[in-house]
């Protein structure tokens with residue numbers, strides 16, 4: 001397993017859901033409504049897959065290994081990426097908190113959903129672009145063959161650990177498909 005390639009593949013799935021969220025935002029901007037189920041499933045994907053599965057591996061396996069490498073040059077880049085992860089988590093929590101109000105067509109809840117989708121999509125899109133095009137290439141250059149091997153092994157272990165709880169990637173791939181269907185059924 002190649003750890004960096006695995007993270008890039010996971011980005012592709014996250015980008016699919018970001019695209020659907022972006023379209024749902026446009027729907028709300030035009031005065032339309034999405035089903036509450038669409039947002040419930042989107043929250044499930046964002047918290048289980050993007051946050052607990054993907055961001056966890058980046059922060060605890062990759063950033064952990066990179067801390068203080070290159071005389072700390074990577075530390076500020078990791079600090080910014082970590083801040084963006086946190087900000088995304090907060091947006092998802094904010095959406096979750098107003099879902100009941102949204103279901104009841106409460107205008108402030110709808111506004112908060114709109115606001116937080118905009119933050120989430122915008123931040124995470126830039127974040128993924130930076131990781132794929134700037135941060136990961138920098139990481140690949142800075143790791144020795146032994147460090148790369150150790151990272152790949154840690155990713156394999158994490159994969160085994162999470163697959164005991166049910167294949168996370170497969171389950172979320174299906175969830176992304178369900179979201180796409182729900183978007184078209186709106």
Ligand SMILES: [Fe+2]
Pocket residue numbers: 055058081085127131
């Ligand atoms: Fe990240």
Ligand SMILES: [Fe+2]
Pocket residue numbers: 007011054058128131
């Ligand atoms: Fe990422």
